[in-house]
Amino acid sequence: MSPDRHDPAPSHATAPPPMxxxxxxxxxxxxxAQALAGGTDRRSGTLSRLTPERVVAAAAGVRSGRTVSLAAPVETSPGPDDPHPAxxxxxxxxxxxxDGHGLRFALDRFAMNVHGDADSHLDALCHVIFDGELYGGVPASTVTPDGAGALTVDLVRDGIVGRGVLLDIPRLRGVPWLxxxxxxxxxxxxxxEAAQDVxxxxxxxxxxxxxxxxxxRSLGPWDAARARAGLHPGAMDFLAERGVAALGSDGNNDTAPSVVADVAFPVxxxxxQAMGMHLMDYLDFEELVPVCEQSDRxxxxxxxxxxxxxxxTGSPVNPIAVL
Incomplete structure (x- = not known):
């Protein structure tokens, strides 16, 4: 079957519980209410949990110095999940x-639909509007055709550095993918966590x-806007309880179809919008997984x-794991 006609219907998935x-x-x-009451900053959101002490501790955990990219190659050809590629x-x-003598330069131009369903990207806190507001009650009117005026990706201009933790759900279930x-x-x-001793x-x-x-890569691209694996919205309780600073996935983080009626992207x-947490969508962990297995970390x-x-409202992103 050709990649652009691949059927995304689940083959062995268990229907997630609706909410x-x-x-x-x-x-x-x-x-x-928890986010606004304490523990997060109204400007930087959950990244306020990334204290200098925690960054130093994360750096102290480096053992081999090996680096691994967590981003996928940027797509420049259209596909069923990327009708408007970079x-x-x-x-x-x-x-x-x-040709010939003298100095010449090679020059190029690049453009991307940042929030598509193929390329690795980070969502800024101004990306999600719900009930007319951004995170922290900032009015949605701050986002205009000329750009966003608050909570933009500029909040993370100094980078996000901390301890990354990979939880491999297909490994837990004993399947290659969800x-x-x-x-x-x-x-x-x-x-x-328990299975991976972390x-x-x-x-x-x-x-x-x-x-x-x-x-x-195995079956070909499909319309990920219509059907994809992700997190159940109830899983956000886990992140809140653990004090997670940022969340990333090799999918969109949200499952589709949504398990919540009339809310297409509940996660x-x-x-x-509720917790003030930056998301990273459509990352790539396939190079990281064997490195984690080899190091047992x-x-x-x-x-x-x-x-x-x-x-x-977001940016292409290339997170780097340092082990």
Whole structure:
């Protein structure tokens, strides 16, 4: 079957438990109240948990000095999950201009739909609007056609550096990947901790593998906007209890179809808008997994350096794990 006609219907996934609109609203109100009452900063959100002491401790955990990228190669060809891919063009030299003596420069131009379903990116705190507000009650009117005026990706211009923890859910389940439509629960996050002998703690950067990238490479791309594996919104309780600073996944973090009626991206709403947590979507852990297996460690120093885009709602990102 050709990649652009791949059927995303689940083959062995267990249907995730639905969440009523009332239950979602209750969870939203509780997590939002906790975030605004204390433990997070109204400007930087959960990144306020990344204290200098925690950064130093994460750096002290480096053993081999090996570095691994957690980003996927940028896509420049259209596909069922990427109808508007990034564009890359050479603007110099023109044909024949590089020949001969003297100095020449090769120049290129790049453009990207940052929040697509294929490329690795970071969501700023101004990315999610819910009930007319951004995180911390900032009015949605601060986001205009000219750019965002508050909570932009510029908040992380100095980078995000801390202890990264990888929880591998397919490994826990004994499958290569989770099928589209499946969802990771809070209990599974706790079970993955125990199985991998690691504990998620305050200020950690949590990375949850669902196997999206491996499935895409094995079976071909599909319409991930319509069907994908992700986290169940109830799993956000786990992150709140552990004091996680940022969340990343090799998928979108949200499962599709959504388990909450009339809320298409409940994890984005809870994480970004309610809790003030930066998200990293569509990362790639397939190079990291064997390194973690070889070293028998699922935690590492992680360095995330978004582009300096003062009024943007997100950025392409290439997190680096240092083991």
């Amino acid at each position: 009523s609109k009332e239950a979602f609203r209750s969870l939203y109100d509780r997590l939002r 564009s890359h063009s050479m603007i110099a030299p023109a044909d024949g201009d590089a 099928d589209p439509g499946d969802a990771v629960t809070a209990d599974e996050l706790a079970a993955a 504990t998620v703690g305050p200020g950690d950067l949590l990375f949850v593998r669902v196997g999206h990238r491996l499935r895409r 984005h709403v809870l994480a970004v 699922r935690h590492f120093l992680c360095v995330v350096a978004p582009l300096r885009l003062p009024s943007a």
